[in-house]
Amino acid sequence: MKGLLMCVCQGTCPSFQKMNIFEILNTLRREGVVEFVALHPQLCADDGDIFLSILSKANEDIEKLYVAGCDPKMQAKMFRDAFEKAGFDRTKHIGIDIRNMDTEQALQTIKRALESS
Numbered sequence: 001m002k003g004l005l006m007c008v009c010q011g012t013c014p015s016f017q018k019m020n021i022f023e024i025l026n027t028l029r030r031e032g033v034v035e036f037v038a039l040h041p042q043l044c045a046d047d048g049d050i051f052l053s054i055l056s057k058a059n060e061d062i063e064k065l066y067v068a069g070c071d072p073k074m075q076a077k078m079f080r081d082a083f084e085k086a087g088f089d090r091t092k093h094i095g096i097d098i099r100n101m102d103t104e105q106a107l108q109t110i111k112r113a114l115e116s117s
């Protein structure tokens with residue numbers, strides 16, 4: 001099972017202002033390229049850790065968990081503890097950098113990442 005989370009710095013960061021996040025999530029849902037999608041305002045906050053832990057613990061079937069948002073290296077650092085706590089294999093997390101893109105650019109970048117990993 002593949003899932004995609006979008007994380008957008010509370011919706012206030014200029015990096016995510018040019019894109020329509022719901023259009024992106026809806027397109028990916030409609031096309032069925034992943035089994036589930038979700039939006040979280042701030043995955044690197046404490047409640048984001050809880051969300052990631054619960055999601056990854058409850059879903060042993062997750063083969064890949066894509067997170068479209070900020071820099072993938074930053075994501076890996078910020079989510080490490082939550083995944084460890086949940087016993088979730090960190091290599092299943094694939095970060096996708098969509099900062100400063102418009103809707104179409106973000107969609108194509110996400111689709112390329114889904115196809116190549």
Ligand code: SF4
Nearest residue numbers: 007009042044069070
């Ligand atoms: S995980 Fe990245 S995109 Fe999400 S709120 Fe934190 S810095 Fe922003």
